[in-house]
Structure formats: C-alpha cells, structure tokens
Amino acid sequence: MNLLIKGGRVIDPSQGIDETMDVLIADGVILELGQGLTAPEGTPTIDASGLLVTPGLIDMHVHLRDPGLEYKEDIATGSRAAAAGGFTSVACMPNTSPVIDNKAVACYVVNKAKSEALVNVFPVGSITKGSKGDSLAEMGDLKEAGCVAVSDDGKPVCNSELMRRALEYAKGVGITVISHSEDLALVGEGVMNEGFVSTELGLKGIPWAAEDIAVAREVYLAEFAAAPVHIAHISTAGSARIIRNAKARGVKVTCETAPHYFTLTDDAVRGYNTNAKMNPPLRGESDVAAMKAALADGTIDAIATDHAPHHPDEKDVEFNVALNGIVGLETSLPLSLKLVEEGVLDLKGLVSVMSCNPAKILGIDRGTLRVGAVGDVTVIDPGKEWQVEADKLESKSKNSPFLGWKMKGKAAYTVVKGQVVYQA
Amino acid sequence: MGFRHKDIIALKDLTKQEIELLLDTADNLSEINQRDIKKVPTLRGKTVINLFYEASTRTRTSFEIAAKRLSADAVNITASTSSVVKGETLSDTAANILAMKPDIIVMRHSVSGAHEYLAKRVSCSVINAGDGAHEHPSQGLLDMLTMRQKFGKLAGLKVAIVGDITHSRVARSNIYGLTTMGAQVFLAGPPTMMPPGIERLGNVTVCKDMREAVDQADVVMMLRIQLERQGKTLLPSMREYSRYFGLNPAVLALAKKDAIVMHPGPINRGVELASSVADCDQSAILKQVENGVAVRMAMLYHVCGGEPVE
Numbered sequence A: 001m002n003l004l005i006k007g008g009r010v011i012d013p014s015q016g017i018d019e020t021m022d023v024l025i026a027d028g029v030i031l032e033l034g035q036g037l038t039a040p041e042g043t044p045t046i047d048a049s050g051l052l053v054t055p056g057l058i059d060m061h062v063h064l065r066d067p068g069l070e071y072k073e074d075i076a077t078g079s080r081a082a083a084a085g086g087f088t089s090v091a092c093m094p095n096t097s098p099v100i101d102n103k104a105v106a107c108y109v110v111n112k113a114k115s116e117a118l119v120n121v122f123p124v125g126s127i128t129k130g131s132k133g134d135s136l137a138e139m140g141d142l143k144e145a146g147c148v149a150v151s152d153d154g155k156p157v158c159n160s161e162l163m164r165r166a167l168e169y170a171k172g173v174g175i176t177v178i179s180h181s182e183d184l185a186l187v188g189e190g191v192m193n194e195g196f197v198s199t200e201l202g203l204k205g206i207p208w209a210a211e212d213i214a215v216a217r218e219v220y221l222a223e224f225a226a227a228p229v230h231i232a233h234i235s236t237a238g239s240a241r242i243i244r245n246a247k248a249r250g251v252k253v254t255c256e257t258a259p260h261y262f263t264l265t266d267d268a269v270r271g272y273n274t275n276a277k278m279n280p281p282l283r284g285e286s287d288v289a290a291m292k293a294a295l296a297d298g299t300i301d302a303i304a305t306d307h308a309p310h311h312p313d314e315k316d317v318e319f320n321v322a323l324n325g326i327v328g329l330e331t332s333l334p335l336s337l338k339l340v341e342e343g344v345l346d347l348k349g350l351v352s353v354m355s356c357n358p359a360k361i362l363g364i365d366r367g368t369l370r371v372g373a374v375g376d377v378t379v380i381d382p383g384k385e386w387q388v389e390a391d392k393l394e395s396k397s398k399n400s401p402f403l404g405w406k407m408k409g410k411a412a413y414t415v416v417k418g419q420v421v422y423q424a
Numbered sequence B: 001m002g003f004r005h006k007d008i009i010a011l012k013d014l015t016k017q018e019i020e021l022l023l024d025t026a027d028n029l030s031e032i033n034q035r036d037i038k039k040v041p042t043l044r045g046k047t048v049i050n051l052f053y054e055a056s057t058r059t060r061t062s063f064e065i066a067a068k069r070l071s072a073d074a075v076n077i078t079a080s081t082s083s084v085v086k087g088e089t090l091s092d093t094a095a096n097i098l099a100m101k102p103d104i105i106v107m108r109h110s111v112s113g114a115h116e117y118l119a120k121r122v123s124c125s126v127i128n129a130g131d132g133a134h135e136h137p138s139q140g141l142l143d144m145l146t147m148r149q150k151f152g153k154l155a156g157l158k159v160a161i162v163g164d165i166t167h168s169r170v171a172r173s174n175i176y177g178l179t180t181m182g183a184q185v186f187l188a189g190p191p192t193m194m195p196p197g198i199e200r201l202g203n204v205t206v207c208k209d210m211r212e213a214v215d216q217a218d219v220v221m222m223l224r225i226q227l228e229r230q231g232k233t234l235l236p237s238m239r240e241y242s243r244y245f246g247l248n249p250a251v252l253a254l255a256k257k258d259a260i261v262m263h264p265g266p267i268n269r270g271v272e273l274a275s276s277v278a279d280c281d282q283s284a285i286l287k288q289v290e291n292g293v294a295v296r297m298a299m300l301y302h303v304c305g306g307e308p309v310e
Helices: A075-084 A103-116 A139-144 A160-173 A196-201 A209-225 A237-248 A259-263 A285-296 A332-341 A347-362 B016-029 B058-069 B090-099 B114-119 B137-151 B169-180 B210-214 B238-245 B285-303
Strands: A003-012 A017-026 A029-034 A045-047 A052-055 A057-062 A087-092 A120-125 A149-151 A176-179 A229-231 A253-257 A377-387 A406-416 A419-423 B047-052 B073-078 B104-109 B125-131 B158-162 B184-188 B204-207 B219-222 B260-262
Touching: A003 A347, A003 A377, A003 A406, A052 A347, A057 A075, A057 A347, A075 A087, A075 A103, A075 A120, A075 A406, A075 A419, A087 A347, A087 A377, A087 A406, A103 A120, A103 A139, A120 A139, A139 A160, A160 A176, A160 A209, A176 A209, A209 A229, A209 A237, A209 A253, A237 A253, A237 A285, A253 A285, A253 A347, A259 A285, A259 A332, A285 A347, A332 A347, A332 A377, A332 A406, B016 B137, B016 B169, B016 B285, B047 B058, B047 B090, B058 B073, B058 B104, B058 B125, B058 B137, B058 B285, B090 B104, B090 B114, B104 B114, B114 B125, B125 B137, B125 B285, B137 B169, B137 B260, B137 B285, B158 B169, B158 B210, B169 B184, B184 B210, B204 B210, B260 B285
Parallel strands: A003 A045, A003 A052, A057 A087, A087 A120, A120 A149, A149 A176, A176 A229, A229 A253, B047 B073, B047 B104, B104 B125, B158 B184, B158 B219, B184 B204, B219 B260
Antiparallel strands: A003 A017, A017 A029, A052 A377, A377 A406, A406 A419
C-alpha cells in the first residue's frame, strides 16, 4: 500500500528525529522522509499538520483470549481495539485455552491474525508446557511458528531451577523470556494491595514484597545465567529500585509497567470496585511516584497495557470472586501522553517506551520510520479531548476503571504496512 | 430526627446522632423483651429475609427473634440449603429473593463488600449481619449499648480490644462506632494479626503488650481466635497465644475496678478467655447477647422508616 503523510511533527527516536516533515510509504514500506515530498497521482494522502507522526505503537503485553475464551475477546475485536488505541502491533499472551505452548496453537494465532486482524499480532508462547511450571515448552518450535517471546504470564515459574534453565535455553534459541514475577506464598489469598485501604475495606492484602522478591530472583538468575530477562508489569517502588541497580551493574534486564500503575492507587478499589482489581494490584502513592521516576530515568523500558478483557459475569460480582484484569488498549495512549504533560517524559521518551523499546525487547523489525522499514505509523492528535464510554470501546469487554474519564490525546490514524486501519 | 438510611451496612457511614438514635430506640424496645407477651405489632406485614452465607447461630437467631417480636415475618435462608450450592450468583439470588417482595434482607457473607454490592442491586433494605473482615454493625451497636448501659455514656471510655484485629469485622465496627461516640480504643494482639494503618481508622492506639491496653480500661473486649483460620502461619500455638494475649484474672486486675469484660462469642474457654473470667461478675457477655435482640429490633425498625420511639 502507498500512503503520503504530510506536514506532521515526526518523532522517531530510532533516528533521533523530531521535526516537521512528510513520510512517504510505498508498497507498505517507508520509502522516504523529508520536506515537500510528492507522490504519484492517486496516492492516498493524510494531512498531518498539527499532529504527531510516530513509528507504529507497540503493546507488548495483551490478552486476546483467542483461542478458547472468545466470549471475552478475539483476535479480530482485540486488534480493532489496538488499532483504535493507536497500536500497530501487539504481543498476545499464551494463557489461552489451550495454552500457546506448541507450534500448532501458535500457528492458529498467526494464521487467524493474518486473515482477521487489523494490526500485527505477535504471539507469545509459554515458558513451560501448559504454563504449569513443570517442564520447558518447545521454545525452538514456538519461535519458528512466529512467537516473539515466551512467558507463563498470569503466574510465575515458581521453581527457580526451572527458571534458570528457561533463561539459558531461551538464550540459545534467541527468544525473549518475559517473567510474571510474584511470590505466590506471600500473595496467598490476597485480592488487593496490602495497606491502609485493605485494612479499611477488610480485604486480604498482597504485600509489595511478593513482587519485589520475585523480581530480585529473576535479576539474580539472569545475572548468573548471563541471559536476558524481561519483567512484566512492575508496580512497586522496590521492583524499580532492584531493576535500576541491576541495570547499573550490567544485568540484561528490561521491564514494563502499565498505565494503571502510574495513574491509579489502591484508593480506586474503594467501593469494592472490581474494575480496579488486577494482578499485580494497584499500589500506593509512593509506588505511583516511583513508576514515574523509573520511566523518567529509563529504568522502565516499556509501557504495556496488560489488556485483560473479562465478561461482565466475571466482573459484576463480589470483589473476592471477580477476576483480575482490565482492558487497556484504548486508554493507554492518552494516559501515557499525560506523562509528557507532567514532564515525566518528553515525546521522544514516550515514543521510545511505546514503540522503539518494545520492538527491541521482542526483536521485531518495527519501532522505526527508517527508510526500508515496514510502514507502520501512528498519527496522534495530542490535543483531542474525548470521554471514555463503554459502548464506544472496540474491545468486546468493557472492564475499565477509566470509564467516564475525560481524556486528552488520541490516535488520529493508525497505519499498518501503509494501510490506514483506523481513522478517528 | 428520623433515620434516613435505606440500609445499614457499616458503622463508618453513621453519624453520632444516628448511632445515638439506634441505641436510644434499642433501650426503649428492650422493655418488650422483658414482657410476658414479647410481641408488638410495629412491623406487622413486613417481610424480613435472613440470608446467611456463613455459619451463625447467635446473630441469625437474634435477628430472627428481633423480627418476630416486632411482628415481621422472618424467613431464614442458609447457604447450605439454598441454590447457592448449585452455583447461583449473589446477584441472581438477590433478584429471586427480591421477586418475592421482601422489605429487608439481613445478610451475612464471607466476602467483604458483599453488602455494598447487594444494596446497589435491590430496592429493599439491606442490613449487614457481617461481611468478611469488613464490618459487623449490629455487633458494634450491641457492644456500645452494653457499655452505655453500664457507664451511662460512651464518650471518654477507654476500650481495649484484644486479639486478631486483621480478620475481625467486630473490631472494625467497634473502632468506627466508638471513635464516632468519643471513646478511646486501645488495640493489642500479635503483630501478625495487626493490619497496616489500623490506627488511622479512628481514635486508636496500638499496644504491643496486652497489659498496656487493659491498664485502667473501662471495657476489655476479647476477640475470638479462630483456630481453623489462623492456625497455619500467624501463631506458633494456642498455648503461647493464650499466655500473651489471653485474659486471665491477673491481667483483668489492671483494668478499672468496675471494668466489664466483653466477647462477641462464641468464646474459646482457656484460649482468649480464662473460664474464671468468662464467668465472673465483670463479664458482660450474656448481657451483650441480650442486648443483641433489642439492637436488631431497632435496626429493623429504623430501616423501615420508624420514627424515634418515645
């Protein structure tokens, strides 16, 4: 597909670009960047004046629920939510039914995405067979089938020896390992962050130490095995500190946080709000501040939503019974843009954590507008004001704590391989 | 002043005046419980459903008697005998009960916040008979009634609450109610049973040593240690718990001379309470049970829109 995007403020940290220029895409590939570009007659053209033009945003942590849990979301609806949120690529977690722990299931996702998805869908395979934590999944096969990472997301690999071997083996295969870091014994029957709010509500708490201890283990295992590890959805000040220190001494650790962890505290649980129930749980104010500080100093490499659609029957219940997780694809961009307004990140920093870095971590040829790269582009209207409404969300599920929130900033166009897949 | 709440879910939500109104009404209604014929027609034609998702003898019976003494029709549903075992959701159960046009649902539920959830979904009144580790307002009220009867006031009293504060809805309701009424609460228990930030819930002081809490106290309230719940990691043994946090005559002697001993029941003799203390003259435990009926009558009466009783 051919496309000319004219007069936008192009921000591409991969090339150190922040200036007003045109982007020309031919046959789905970036052909040229520059001033006053022209295209052959009939080439679709976007007037991007006043808008930001960035490498296509990448959400490296979503749950598309397909196969098996299509009543929550499927590859088609999830990809529509992604496109509406400005994402051109998503990495989908393997806790489907069946689990993406073998080539056949991975191929199902890849093939279904090919025919039904609006955006690039990169499956994540499991670390262990069935994500049961007993023995390694066939990572080589998973990679060949198109998986960009492995993770037992939703639960940790409790056995430290097995996790060590997973890191070593994955290094050989050349596939990224994503750790869901949680000490399950410390979590116990906890349903929210342990703190004053849990005391007041009489809900069982999850201590921050449950995350920190598990993150520390992954850091030491990665250091020992001299292998990279990526930590999913960090939420605590301690996790950030541990990872910052590890990076300083050269450990190959990267991490992501989610918009809700730098936007909300456990106060949001008051009223037993099940749309504020997720794992890890919303933490305290100092943790929120620590997430921002860790984004600002580069400790946190990526913003990922942990988009976790659930049916109302699973959320509109008593708090203890409600499932963990919230949808995030369509609210991530404005919540992250707020960081720019607050001075936590500049625009280049934002594009780094939402596009360039996730691409690097997953080893995919995305996250850049370099000539010759795939023509995935997000055109952002940073001033667009809008309100989050359940019936306007593209996702099949509406479990968001941000319903009713007034947002600023939205994707104006989402472009995948030179084709506009979403237009506001 | 009337009572403006449709539901009674938490003492945290009630003002001093509202708590006083409930206690005054309970005091007035308690006279009915002394009569030969213990029944008034006040709530005739009203239907009260006791929906109990957790085992309870005292509270359920007390609510049932309270409803019947006011001439309401009381029906008991317990989780083990209803369709709950077939996996019906609380929301569906509530809708089905509501279709039978009750006026009040009295519910006990193991999940904190279940009542807030229920109250948003039903048009009838909801009274909380205990939700998880959150609140147990009728217990808090009957405790305060018992204290007020003994001392004539609540303001200025020193109340010691000893035991597993983390898992106690009784402690939370008492903390909220007593703080609102101007009493001082002193908590004691092993650190494994003391939740973070508890001192911020009200006028609360956390004591490391039980004797500090009991010293010069007007009221010593002992909480039940639930062996089945806390046995695993929170305590080395009941024996050691009893040594440090059980109330025996020597510790009780530190309290004021006219102090009373309270317990929400059922008591574990020889664990949190020495038998000699449970049965001593200072024990108000059975008075609490007696007051429970009057308090619950007052709660039923006021959520039905009852005016202050003269």
